[in-house]
Amino acid sequence: MSEGPGHTGCEGCGCTGGGSSGNRRAARRGFMFKLGGGLMGVGALLSALPVIGFVLGPVRRTQKNQWVALGALAKFPPGATRFATYMNPIQQPTDGESIKTACWVRCISEGKYQVFAINCAHLGCPVRWFEQSKLFLCPCHGGAYYEDGSRAAGPPPRGLFEYEWKVEQGALLIDAGRLPGMEDST
Amino acid sequence: MRFLAGALAWLESRSGLGAFIKPLMSHHVPRSATWWYVFGSATLMFFVIQVVTGVCLGTMYAPSAAEAWQSLRYIDKEVPAGWMIRALHGWSSNAMVVMMAIHMLQVFLHASYKYPRELNWITGVCLLLVVLALAFTGQVMRWDQDAYWGLGIGASITDRIPVFGSQIRDLLLGGPIIGGETLNRFYALHVFILPGAAIALVGLHMALIMRHGISEMPRPGAPVRPASYKKEYEERMARDGVPFHPDASQRDMIFCGVCLIALVVVAAIYGPFGPGGEPDPTLIDTNPRPDYPFMWLFGAVSLLPPASETFVMLVTPGVIVLALFLVPFLGNAGERAPSRRPVMVLAAAFAVIAIASLTWEGLASRWSPVMNGWSALPTPAQFVRGRTPLEMQGAVVFQFAQCRNCHALGGSGGQRGPALDDVATRFTPEQLTRQVQQGGGNMPAYGKNLSRAQMDAIVGFLSTLTPSYETPAAIPGAMLPLPISSAEPAPR
Ligand code: FES
Numbered sequence: 001m002s003e004g005p006g007h008t009g010c011e012g013c014g015c016t017g018g019g020s021s022g023n024r025r026a027a028r029r030g031f032m033f034k035l036g037g038g039l040m041g042v043g044a045l046l047s048a049l050p051v052i053g054f055v056l057g058p059v060r061r062t063q064k065n066q067w068v069a070l071g072a073l074a075k076f077p078p079g080a081t082r083f084a085t086y087m088n089p090i091q092q093p094t095d096g097e098s099i100k101t102a103c104w105v106r107c108i109s110e111g112k113y114q115v116f117a118i119n120c121a122h123l124g125c126p127v128r129w130f131e132q133s134k135l136f137l138c139p140c141h142g143g144a145y146y147e148d149g150s151r152a153a154g155p156p157p158r159g160l161f162e163y164e165w166k167v168e169q170g171a172l173l174i175d176a177g178r179l180p181g182m183e184d185s186t
Numbered sequence: 187m188r189f190l191a192g193a194l195a196w197l198e199s200r201s202g203l204g205a206f207i208k209p210l211m212s213h214h215v216p217r218s219a220t221w222w223y224v225f226g227s228a229t230l231m232f233f234v235i236q237v238v239t240g241v242c243l244g245t246m247y248a249p250s251a252a253e254a255w256q257s258l259r260y261i262d263k264e265v266p267a268g269w270m271i272r273a274l275h276g277w278s279s280n281a282m283v284v285m286m287a288i289h290m291l292q293v294f295l296h297a298s299y300k301y302p303r304e305l306n307w308i309t310g311v312c313l314l315l316v317v318l319a320l321a322f323t324g325q326v327m328r329w330d331q332d333a334y335w336g337l338g339i340g341a342s343i344t345d346r347i348p349v350f351g352s353q354i355r356d357l358l359l360g361g362p363i364i365g366g367e368t369l370n371r372f373y374a375l376h377v378f379i380l381p382g383a384a385i386a387l388v389g390l391h392m393a394l395i396m397r398h399g400i401s402e403m404p405r406p407g408a409p410v411r412p413a414s415y416k417k418e419y420e421e422r423m424a425r426d427g428v429p430f431h432p433d434a435s436q437r438d439m440i441f442c443g444v445c446l447i448a449l450v451v452v453a454a455i456y457g458p459f460g461p462g463g464e465p466d467p468t469l470i471d472t473n474p475r476p477d478y479p480f481m482w483l484f485g486a487v488s489l490l491p492p493a494s495e496t497f498v499m500l501v502t503p504g505v506i507v508l509a510l511f512l513v514p515f516l517g518n519a520g521e522r523a524p525s526r527r528p529v530m531v532l533a534a535a536f537a538v539i540a541i542a543s544l545t546w547e548g549l550a551s552r553w554s555p556v557m558n559g560w561s562a563l564p565t566p567a568q569f570v571r572g573r574t575p576l577e578m579q580g581a582v583v584f585q586f587a588q589c590r591n592c593h594a595l596g597g598s599g600g601q602r603g604p605a606l607d608d609v610a611t612r613f614t615p616e617q618l619t620r621q622v623q624q625g626g627g628n629m630p631a632y633g634k635n636l637s638r639a640q641m642d643a644i645v646g647f648l649s650t651l652t653p654s655y656e657t658p659a660a661i662p663g664a665m666l667p668l669p670i671s672s673a674e675p676a677p678r
Contacts, residue, residue: 007316049521056258058356058367085468094366097336118470123487125340126470128557134635139473140339141488142553142592142602143628152630154553155492176363179338181345183352 063090065177070105072171076113081106081129081147084115090177103163104129104136108146113172116149117161119181124179127160136160167184199521213396214427215434222296223434224441225289230388231442234284235449236320238379239275246262247327249373250368251465258461272458278449279321283479285445286317294513294534297522298401301412304514306398309391311510316384321479323376329369330462335474337364346496364467399423400434404522412519473554482541485548523644552601559590559599566596569607572651580647583640587632603629610652618645 066089076082081104088099102118104127116136118126126139137146137150143154150159161180166173198204198418203443246265248257261268290310293299299307322340326333360367399419428434463472476484490498524531556563563585570581584590592602599605613621622644625631636644 018377056357058359058361061356061362063362070588088363088365090361090363090365092361092366094250094252094370096250096255096366097464097466098251098365098368099363100466100468102470119338119342120466122342124342125474126336126467126472128470130560130588132560132586133394133630133632135588135630137555137557137591138558139554140335142555144555147635148628153625153628155488155490155495157492157495179341179359179364181342181352181355183345 040046051068063177065089065175067166067168067173068176069168070172070174076105076107076172078107078109081131083129086174086176088177101176102126103174103176106149106158109169113165114149115163115165115172117163117184119161120182121151121154121160122154122156122157159173171172202637206495210396211431211435212429213399214423215400216402216423217426217429217433218575219400219434220291220403221437221441222403223400224438225285225292227438228442228445229282229285229289231445232278232449233384233388234283235274235278235446236472239271239278240377240381242271243275244377249370251329251369254327254369255461258328262458262461266456270453270456273453273456274449275324276459277453277456280478281445281449282323284319284442289489290314291508291534291538295524295531296401296404297410297527297530299514299518300410300520300522301415301518303394303397303401304518306394307514309387309394311507313387313391314510315507316380316387318479320380320384321374321477323380323481324612325477326369326372327376328459328461329465330460331465331469332365332460332474332476334465334467336476337368339474343487343499347500351579374543382502385556401522404524406521406525408522409520410518410522473555473557475551476548478545481548482544483548484543484551485546487548488551488553489544502643550601554600555591555602556600557591559592560585560588563590563595566598568655569583569595569651572655573647576643577647577650580643580645580678582646583636583644587636587640587644589644592629606651608651608653610649613648615645615649618648 068086068089070076070084070086075084079114083102085100086103087104088095088101091099104116104118106114106116108114116127120127120138120140120143122138122141122143125138127134127136127138127143127145134147136149138144138154138156141155144152145156145158145160146152148159151157161184163174163176165175190573243261246257246261246268248254258272261272293307293310327335337359341355341359344358345351346441347354351544356362358371359365402422457475463469487495487499494540521527565581565585570578573581590599591608592600593599594605595607597605619641621627621629622636622641623631623633632641
């Protein structure tokens with residue numbers, strides 16, 4: 001591609017095609033061309049680095065999941081499945097209301113819980129609990145889950161995503177943050 | 187006057203604009219290029235509307251997850267003509283997709299993509315992708331509940347990509363959650379990257395039209411021969427082509443004018459799209475739906491069998507796009523007339539029927555439970571008239587256990603499961619008991635959730651559901667209902 005020294009077929013390009021001064025001029029031009037290309041390359045690389053780093057930033061996951069409190073244990077009586085909300089510990093300055101997050105807490109018996117993500121395991125729509133039939137139903141494509149989160153019917157490939165939980169000072173805490181997804185598959 | 191002429195001459199000598207535009211107007215187009223050829227121009231016109239109204243909205247819209255929704259409400263309610271600008275932007279975007287689809291279909295049916303116009307087709311396919319991406323990102327701009335959960339669906343699909351799925355998802359969302367950075371990412375796509383790409387591609391598309399000329403209407407028995415096509419086309423144009431302006435442009439102008447008036451009327455009558463519910467993810471009483479251009483995808487992901495779903499969702503789009511790119515290379519010579527290309531015509535018909543029926547299914551979305559069916563819908567009188575207390579109790583349990591969310595009675599209720607108006611003609615009481623207890627065929631098992639008494643009641647009720655209630659199915663262990671004196675047949 002590059003016009004190296006001693007190139008041929010140089011009608012109209014200004015060099016004398018083989019004379020010693022022409023050779024020198026051609027050589028100099030070849031050098032300048034390479035120098036220019038090299039400088040441009042280095043410059044492009046240097047300026048591209050921050051751009052790439054900026055664009056790929058979200059993959060680095062600087063923010064991690066944290067334990068968040070869902071409230072006092074009294075809010076989750078044994079045998080019941082209750083709606084709970086919390087502020088996502090992963091936050092950005094302009095989130096507005098979108099960090100408000102919901103989940104379903106099932107108290108199997110005293111001290112034993114299951115905390116389900118609100119997001120359907122199919123494609124993430126918010127599932128709703130129906131106390132009377134003891135089912136979670138999804139409004140999007142009709143996924144259904146049993147009380148224990150296992151898949152009952154419809155397109156979901158698996159049961160509801162679950163949060164890890166612990167009890168501390170009379171409150172129920174869950175390990176929350178990242179939008180639940182395939183990584184949470186067990 | 188003389189001064190003006192002088193100024194124009196000066197401008198022309200320095201800029202050469204006139205020399206650039208003149209061939210655009212006067213180049214010869216085939217005499218046969220009639221009303222079939224207006225759809226490309228209409229697409230372009232709607233694109234221009236999008237740019238103008240989009241820039242207007244850009245002066246008011248706050249691209250921040252904390253304020254976007256409020257700023258749209260402000261534009262709708264406070265800003266003079268704000269609602270109309272939003273309505274124009276929304277309806278024109280739908281119109282652009284429709285015009286583009288018709289244009290593409292016409293080019294495909296007439297095989298205008300054959301030699302030497304392969305690149306015209308390829309730039310067109312790129313434009314299709316860009317316009318669809320604009321439509322999707324535009325839906326995100328509304329930042330309402332549909333946008334939020336729609337993003338969730340996009341994220342969940344990305345998440346299923348093998349190996350790097352969750353990284354790609356984070357890249358798409360701008361972080362591990364749907365939040366502030368998500369909206370700004372899609373904003374950058376919607377107002378900078380995609381429109382820039384669209385403008386560049388439109389320029390290229392037009393340059394290619396100028397380079398290769400408008401294709402003629404196909405005639406059976408007049409195949410494209412690459413070796414001689416260009417020369418013959420130029421001769422034909424010189425012989426009996428007509429100048430683009432005014433011979434062809436007048437039709438474009440008439441059609442675009444009608445489209446424009448229709449757009450304004452529709453926008454004024456139907457108003458802007460959304461914004462829907464407040465973007466608060468803890469308000470889960472919501473029913474997320476995509477915009478029209480993606481209704482068919484919604485239909486597809488709902489109807490796919492779970493086993494093949496991931497594969498189909500991830501692979502099919504790539505295959506479709508690849509196939510579209512390959513169209514001109516599968517046959518760039520030979521006959522152009524639809525009558526001589528039955529396979530291609532069938533392929534186009536298949537695509538149209540598939541998209542139309544999936545859109546139809548998406549709009550009906552029979553797979554979605556009616557979430558308030560159990561609490562909001564009355565039990566039609568004909569299904570409780572003359573029933574025994576046990577059966578009436580069954581009707582209550584039926585309602586109470588949310589059966590109605592998925593099963594219709596008397597034409598109202600969910601359509602996820604079959605309507606049960608005449609279920610007793612299809613199931614014996616034993617079969618009904620089994621079905622309710624164990625589920626199956628896409629129905630959850632209710633065995634653990636209903637008491638013995640509730641189960642008896644519900645089966646008792648269901649066993650009375652026949653077109654004419656005079657001949658109910660026998661209920662073992664229960665007394666047959668006494669014949670009712672004025673038993674009129676229950677209307678279906
Ligand atoms: S998202 Fe719940 S069924 Fe598809």
